[in-house]
Amino acid sequence: MKIGLFVPCYVDALFPQVGVASYNLLRYLGVDVEYPKGQTCCGQPMANGGFESQAAPLAQKMEELFQGFDYVVAPSVSCTAFIRHHYPSLLDHECKMAGKCMDIVEFLHDIVKPTAPLGSFPHRVSIHNSCHGVRELGLSSPSEEHIPQFNKIRDLLQLKEGIEIYEPERKDECCGFGGLFCVEESAVSTRMGLDKVRRHAATGAEFITGADCSCLMHQSAIARKNGIQIEFKHVAEILAAGL
Amino acid sequence: MSKHSKKAKAFLKDAGYSEWHDATFWAVREKRDNMSHGLPEWEQLREKASQIKLHTLSHLDQYLEQFASQAEKNGTIVHWAADAAEFNQIVFEILSSHGVKKIVKSKSMLTEECGMNPYLESKGIEVVETDLGERIIQLLGQAPSHIVMPAVHLTPDQVGELFEREGISDEIGNHDPTYLTYRARLSLRNEFLTAGAGMTGANFGIAATGDIVVCTNEGNADMSTSCPKLHIAALGLEKVIPDYDSLAVFQRLLCRSATGQPTTSYTSHFRKARPGAEPMHIILVDNGRSQWIGNQQHWKTLKCIRCGSCMNTCPVYRRSGGYSYSYFIPGPVGVNLGMLRDPRAHSGNVSACTLCKSCQCVCPVKIDLGEQIYQWRQQLPEWGTEPASKRMLCKGMSTVFNHPLLYKTATGVLPKKPFHSLKLDKDE
Amino acid sequence: MSRKEEILGRIRAVIRERYDKPSLDDLQATVFPDPLAAFIAASQTAGSKVVELATGADINETVRGLFPEAGVIASNLPEISIATLNPDTVGSAQELNGTDVGIIRGSFGVAENGCIWIPQAMKEKAVCFISENLVILLSKTEIVNNMHEAYRRVDLGDYGYGTFISGPSKTADIAQTLVMGAQAARSVTVVLV
The missing domain is CATH 1.10.1060 (Fumarate Reductase Iron-sulfur Protein; Chain B, domain 2)
Known part of the structure; x- marks a missing residue:
């Protein structure tokens, strides 16, 4: 089984350590992972902003880049959700990416299924349930729906010894990032982010963790600006810590 | 921007007010969650409701015909309005042919959509909204800020001062919601007794029976139609559903979703006029809907039940x-x-x-x-x-x-x- | 061409795909081990008072006992002898204004939400709403589980009007504060017989 690692543009540029953690974690778990060169962006920012046509050539490129892989794994729920749900309509031929691209949390949880402890992380963490992870990829049961409760991020984090896991009040309300939403609707976006960070901080957590760096990036900027002492780590970073 | x-x-900019606003509506969401999480069949109901709506909208021509012919069999007069202007004109003609100078009405997003109140007022007809929230914003000259809780953006002080100005309350400075609601009750009671016609919207039209179904907590749709001799009901084309079995699904979902109650206090079925009253009028309003149904990308928005x-x-x-x-x-x-x-x-x-x-x-x-x-x-x-x-x-x-x-x-x-x-x- | 034909024609012209009507047979609706107990609880949550008519007790004395101060009592029920107004014989609905207690009969109750089906059974249905206090007589054997069962029994009768009532008229339109007694009955008492 050959796995291609997709490190989306903003993770590549701003959170390279998340790419490294993802790569190391997959390798540690015995996954045959490769990072094909020449990756940029999946096209989501432009499409969500209303310019889907600009995403089409990028979709085509992604399709070619990951041709030879059984799965494409990305440390980003929103990019994965975009690829899964929108690529088929962007391409004028059959889309392979949509069926084989997975977020790293769902890939580990559903395919690799690790059960042995993954070292320790003796800290209090608050899970940030990103909207696209919850409502588009099904990483956890949406709070709105009456279905059995589950949370794949929590399941994985429980493999770390000594970890204390929390979720904020309003456990899957949006943090307000929303791609270009944070530019176009900056006032609402900032308020949403501040409300979110405060609720995470109220759990007493030292870290906010989640499966999408963009939500974490938005919140960390707001936390910094408002003097809220809390750190941010992608789930992959916590899982890979100390391995 | x-x-x-x-x-x-x-x-x-007003941090305190906006925090209150957010918390108020989040509390309604939580009440709704309590309801949905308390009903094991919730997700099944949603799926059935969605399917019934897709079926009905894609057979709307047939259901509208069935609804209209049932309603006519029941003795009601059915009108078809192509757009807002035609709707307003039909209402005015019905009212003026009966010499009506004042109407009491229950909440209707459709009359809001058509700008009916200002139109009728320009023709010299007094329109009295009887849902408390709608009445408050009507007196303030405002539009609703929410479709179910139209005046929730106002504080008790704002309502209290309004009622003092309007002579509705007489204890100056008493802005207790219970007191203010009681004073509005007295004032509206007088309107119900003296109006020439009652107007309602409709939550549902039932094709199999020709019933108009109206859900309220205040009972104001029933009060509006119990005293006046004339009842006019207005509904958008998309409000028609097949039958009572379908209605059961929507009735169970509507109020639980809207306010987090298991039901509204009143779920009222109007099939024909009261004894001794004039025949009931039903106005079916298109105003864009027949085109929207053909919008391949967006027609499903018409499934909305306005919760x-x-x-x-x-x-x-x-x-x-x-x-x-x-x-x-x-x-x-x-x-x-x-x-x-x-x-x-x-x-x-x-x-x-x-x-x-x-x-x-x-x-x-x-x-x-x-x-x-x-x-x-x-x-x-x-x-x-x-x-x-x-x-x-x-x-x-x-x-x-x-x-x-x-x-x-x-x-x-x-x-x-x-x-x-x-x-x-x-x-x- | 009439407006009706014009509108229906427009709809016919644009509908592309016709969806089937779903079957509701597989809907697993909530049923209760004790529907009466569930009905009573739901009614109380909706703000109703529920009393059981004691065996051998007189309904008139019971209602009188509940509303000792009541001056105007309106009802057309044959077993009600304390009525001072009859909604069948009043000259107009307006004459019912000022009713302290209205007494009506419900056909059946719904356990899941405390609704009681009230088909119009009087000339002036205003009595159901205009009364300050509403008393609904209901047979305790007539309880269905949910609205699906309820709608299989709904019958509007000759008057062509009926309503499900669950609790008193209420509103939360001023600052989300729940207040009983908006425009219609300020209290509802369900008397189980």
Whole structure:
């Protein structure tokens, strides 16, 4: 089984350590992972902003880049959700990416299924349930729906010894990032982010963790600006810590 | 900045008020959650409701005919209005032919959509809204800020002062909601007794029986139709559903979704006029709907049963308020309905969405509201309403992303070494 | 061409795909081990008072006991002898204004939400709403589980009007504060017989 690692543009540029953690974690778990060169962006920012046509050539490129892989794994729920749900309509031929691209949390949880402890992380963490992870990829049961409760991020984090896991009040309300939403609707976006960070901080957590760096990036900027002492780590970073 | 974002920014300036607004609607969302999580068949009900709506809308010609012919068999007079102007005219003609000078009416988003009240008032007819919230905003000359709780944006002091000015309450300074509600009751009671006609909207029209079904907590639709000799009911074409079995599904979902109660206090069926009263009039209003049904991308928005739950859950609505949207229905479904109505006028609302999709998960008829907003954003260039700055920004981004060399150069100047330039253990 | 034909024609012209009507047979609706107990609880949550008519007790004395101060009592029920107004014989609905207690009969109750089906059984249905206090007589054997069962029994009768009532008229339109007694009955008492 050959796995291609997709490190989306903003993770590549701003959170390279998340790419490294993802790569190391997959390798540690015995996954045959490769990072094909020449990756940029999946096209989501432009499409969500209303310019889907600009995403089409990028979709085509992604399709070619990951041709030879059984799965494409990305440390980003929103990019994965975009690829899964929108690529088929962007391409004028059959889309392979949509069926084989997975977020790293769902890939580990559903395919690799690790059960042995993954070292320790003796800290209090608050899970940030990103909207696209919850409502588009099904990483956890949406709070709105009456279905059995589950949370794949929590399941994985429980493999770390000594970890204390929390979720904020309003456990899957949006943090307000929303791609270009944070530019176009900056006032609402900032308020949403501040409300979110405060609720995470109220759990007493030292870290906010989640499966999408963009939500974490938005919140960390707001936390910094408002003097809220809390750190941010992608789930992959916590899982890979100390391995 | 979009039109919505400018108004939202102004709304958020008052931190205390906007926090209260957010908390108030979140509390309604939580009440709704208590209801849905208490009903094991909740998700099954939503799925059935969605399917019934898809079926009904795609057979609307047949169900409308059935509804109208049943209603006529029951002795009611059925009118068909092509648009708002025709609707208003029909109402006026019915009223003037009966010499009616004053009407009492229950809440109707349709009469709001058609601008009926100002029209009738310009013709010398007094219109009295009898839902308490609607009455309050009517007296203030405001539009509703929410479709189910139209006056929730006001504080008790604002309502109390209004009632003092209007002579509705006589204890100056008593702004207790219980007292104010009681004073409004007395004032409205007089209106019910003296009005010449009662008007209601409709939550549902039942094709199999010709019933108009109206759900209220206040009983004001029943009060409006119990004393006056004339009842006019107005409904949008999409309100018709097949039968009582279908109605049971919607009745169970509507109030639980809207206010978090298991039912409204009154679920009233009107089939014909009271003994001794004039025949009942039913007005079926198109006003765009027959075209929207043909809109391949957006016709499913017509499934909406107007519960307002998408507003309550929307993180943007809760933090920007109903008046930050340009269409009279705010929130996720309002963004969509506004675009169906007039995309040029209401493009400024499509920015009011993070695509979090919470709305689609609460929607009792499973409209893909967030996905629809995404689609509307793609369509803005059709009307030239896409924001120029956003277009430029996206063009810039896509140029960088489509040219790996440019991308390498751009990411090379950042404080951290980008991932793509790192050496991975396998490479060694 | 009439407006009706024009509108229906427009709809016919644009509908592309016709969706089937779903079957509701597989809907697993909530049923209760003790529907009467569930009905009583739901009624109380909706703000109703529920009393059981004691064996051998007189309904008139019971209602009188509940509303000792009541001056105007309106009812057309044959077993009600304390009525001072009859909604069948009043000259107009307006004459019922000022009713302290209205007494009506419900056909059946719904356990899941405390609704009681009231088909119009009097000339002036105003009595159901205009009365300050509403008393609904209901047979305790007539309880269904949910609205699906309820709608299989709904019958509007000759008057062509009926309503499900659950609790008193209420509103939360001023600052989300729940207030009983908006425009219609300020209290509802369900007397189980």
